[in-house]
Amino acid sequence: MTLRFSKILRPSALLTTLIITGIAVAQTPDEMLARYRSAHHDESSVYLQKNTTITIRRAATGLVADRSVEEERITLKTLAGQTQDDAVYYSGMVPLKSIAAYTLSPVKDKDKYKKLEVSRFTHKDEQDQKIFHDDSRSVDFLYPGVLPGAITHLDYDVSYPDARFVSGHFFATGVPVEKSTLTVVHDKDVAVDVRSFHIPEGAMTTTTTDKHGKVTDTYTMHNVPALQSAPDAPDFRYYAPHVQLVVRDLSTTNALAGQSDLMRLYRWYYSNIASVSATDDPELTAIAKEAVKGATTDDEKARKLYAWVQSNIKYVAVEDGMNGFIPFPAAKVCSSRYGDCKGMANLLRALLVNEGLNAHVAWTGSRELPYSYDDLPSTATDDHMIVVLCNDTGHIFLDATSDQCPYGMPSFYIQGKEVLMSVDSDHFELLRAPIIPAADNAIFDTVHVHVEGSDLVGTGTMHLSGMARANMATALNWLPKDKWNDQLRSEHMKFNNRYQPDSITVTGQEDRNAELVMHYQLRIPGVVTTTGGERFLPLDLEFPWRDEHYQADRKEPVERMFGTVEHYVTILDTAPGVTVSHLPAATEKYDPLFGYSCTYASTPAGQVSCSTVYTTGYILLPADRVADWNKVVDAREHELNRSVVLNIAP
């Protein structure tokens, strides 16, 4: 933001000036502090305003956009040592144009504020764990003189060289917001469709003015409550009140003006892949031929080619500038042996096409993004690329970045998401990646145990399939073998943390579509109590929902990676002369989304068994179902305190 804009022209800046002046005239710092502490008694700060102004302009290159952000926050409490820092993020695609910030710091005993400018802004490249290299940057700064009652003020401007990249506005933050406004300014031959998400009925007011050919729309919320953090909550976009924008160029020179939003988006996306879709590279042809050796059907060929990419191409994302949108050519990805999702998808498609299969690249959103293309036909809806294979039975969704994903299953982070499949320059298909049923992500675990002193000792076998298999296989591949015990122990702690698995062997590691089978030995010290000719011991050993009792009044849904059905069987071989005195009763609780059953049995041969089945059939549990979930979890947890009682021969 230029000085001219901030001080003179921009409406929101004028508003701010008035507010500050108003503060200075009408209320002393102490009065302001008292007022906001009274209204927000235990909050550390409150946004007085949080405004965004988006201006869509026509330039020689097409529609461009400017975003001006203005935030003003009053500090109500200062935490010992807490740095009053802030940061603004930008990139090569969304460059920062200007930034300014200051503190209005209360002057003790003088009933006025002193303005302290932020003098130092530190720019740096941002590192993202998932992305090897891009052009994300941040500018960090520190507000001076922040005391209780201080008001910090931030103005910054970024620009979008292409208005189609413009993002929306979030009304809420981690602290309450007194007033938050999005202002959108555009010409009459530009339509800006503002789509709202998670905004309660009547909570947002809108205005529209039309002056001198410029349309100004405002969207305002007052007294927006703070967003809370909650364990296992999905991305904040699933519940935070916000709006996103769809920009349409209605001018007569725009050939796409009459087409649907999604078609316009698709045509743009297609232009990003059109020049890198070549499949006729000799190395690709040779690799495809070698990889499918022995395959006699198209299905076998597809399985082998998918597995080849999963095994040989590593996920390394280089996404600076338009590399975030245009895939690297398949031949380049193949020779480098690495790529990002787009490059890996491009390569997989090329290999499949080389073998005569009907494969297409497709855009989709990862789990972090809550939108559908219908809700929001814009770049905010997707962040991922996969391959869709079309065959006689329908569509198979192949995510090359998921190196342990079974063939035929979408990776867990795109299950249930819309998929925009490219057909040709003028056609696409809108599909939906299936959610794999919980029963297909199964764990069958059986342990045979006997009593040694006060310990339970024995052997176990665990079969894992679907996503449960993929998860475990990924971990085992990554870890050295001497850490496998720790992995099994942390994922499947039996009864308590004295549990010691040992001597693990694994089969099925190489075939992503086979069950992963883990054989192991186990010991659980000190769980058998012997007193007065009786022996008490637990056989109900696994509780996968440990630590999944949630605060009942949470506002956020609960997210899990994938649904599962988990079967745990414990078979106790009793010693000769030992008889069963008591077995806990069978129990079960079922809800359409989750539930369990637990049964005990004994045989004349002296075996006692406990069989428990846990069904966790959701990936996103609505907040209003959390109380029901807690009831089932709590009931199950209480049942774990039940023991089998054996009579010991004198």
Add this chain to the structure above:
Amino acid sequence: MKSFLFASLLLLTTAASAQHAVITNYDRGDFPAVPDSVKATTEHAVVLRRNIIVDHFSDGNNMTQYLLMQVTTYLKDNAGIDQNNTVQIGVDDVDDVVSVKARSISPDGKVTELTPDAFKKSKDDDKQESYLSFAYEGLVPGSMIDYVCVLKEDPQLRGNRRMLQFSTPIVQERIDLVGPARLVMATKSYNGAPEARTDSSDETLQHLYWELRNVPALKDEPSSAPEAERMQVVYALDRIPDMNIKDYSGYVAATKIYHDVLYPVLSSKAKKEMKGLLKDAKVSAAHDEEDKVRILENYIKGHFTLRPAGPGARDLEQIAKDRTSDKVGMDMLYCTLLTEMGVEHQVVVTCDRTSAQFDPDFGNFYFLQDVQLYFPGLKKYLAPTDFDLRLGWIPGVNTDCYGLFIRNYDLGGTVTGVGKVQSIPAVPDSLNADDSYAQVVLNDDATSATIVAENRLSGYFTSGLQSYYSFLNDDQRKKLHEALLGYLIDNSTSDSVSVVNGDGALQGIKPLILRANVVTSKLSGTAGDKRLFNIGELLGPQTEMYTDKERKLPVSEDYERQFHRELQVVIPKGWMLVNGADLAMDQHLDMDGERILQFISTWRMDGDTLKVNINENYRRCQLPVAQYEAYRKTVNSAADWNKLKLVLVKD
């Protein structure tokens, strides 16, 4: 430490030039042969070759350091590729990346050399998070990767360290330290690292080197300090004979530099600002010296914040206005204000003992990383830049080790610093307590319990809690209670939680007390017609060291600690406890007539009330490997007790 090294190095320089020939003539060589032992390894990757050359050179008017690094790694499998196919080299303090090359070779002998555009350098105005990154191409299992880079940096002549051992094995390793012969370096090797050898082939140079083969991996273990225990060498410029300079990097030189920086000559404006701060802090209301220090500490920690180094961050006048400074500026602020108040104090400079063991016998600046304060009159320490600690507590990793103590000495009106290396004691376990008290009344059929519990935290256990509690909003407090007392209040039919002394000003003076009243059935179980009560869970979750692997590293904990518990359970009429004897445990370690470790639990029936006392104490932060088993057993005794159940039968 680097921030203190502003003493001019001009006097050390001779003439402008580039690197020494040992770097300019360096040949990265071919890929080495992969030994059969490496091919058979269970590791995903093994370092075959690691060569480091540190070249101190006079470059124009300043001393410069050129650092050459070559690392060649064998990638056994896909996990080895996943973990090594991208490389990120930190270049925070690097003036220039002089050169960098990287290549790989596949098992069939195909060499892929990375092109210059493959090397990405991130930019950071503050040089705090800068990296040189690249990704190898064409990797398959069995490939080798190799990079060599030369970086131009500020030299760390007054003290630096080179690690020789890591968490992955190394087949061949060599470190060269090269510099002008007139600058005589002193070195010391630690943890079994070989002594430096001398290469005399060029008499104009002092050329030292360390060479090793088959360096085993030394991996992290629970309650250990692997970085401090791995093979390493420390070096520093010791003397310049032609200028008659001796002990250039010793603790005497450090004393002067630290004192000069931390006690600056103040401008009249700065003096006025300092007086203003003391007035604002109301230190004049203090009733004794300790109160003075506490008032000052609470004032600074409540009104000032830390920021990265930069303009104004060490200017006391500016700091007073902005209420923010970097770490050195904060140390200066304390020293200046304490001097102004007339409070006797000493500066203590030490290092994190889990990273490096301060060596009192080898004076150099590498061990001078962290600044703390000591008050001889109070016999207490203060952490100027740790905002969640208060008088009496400095970071535990800065205790139970040596430090350089610098006291003020008035030399006829000129105050100078006098340094002495002394040990910094650990805070005794009795002052770092996590004590629990619980009264339990079981209902008539022993299927539910009413519990009144109190948890009293002091010392390090209050860090990050007591000074923050009043800052939290209701929701955050609720989550904190859940985190601290979830083992009692989760899944209960009714509960109330209250907190006493949740105020930073009381930290180190009064314990933080959490109280909970709970009615719950989650601790109650059945075994046929018997009743079980999980009394062990009243202790809350316990650390465990059940995994039994051969121990290689000594025990290292941040601080000594105490857990005292008093539990009472009222047994309902008609029921009888049958396994009280299980509650008694005794695991302890005595050394030289002193009780070092203990977990001792006792029980007795007082009418219908079971009374349990548990004393668990850890009176050493560090123990040799030989005592590890006793330490493990003590930790596990608490974890075992945590699983105990009372068995009740009908009377």
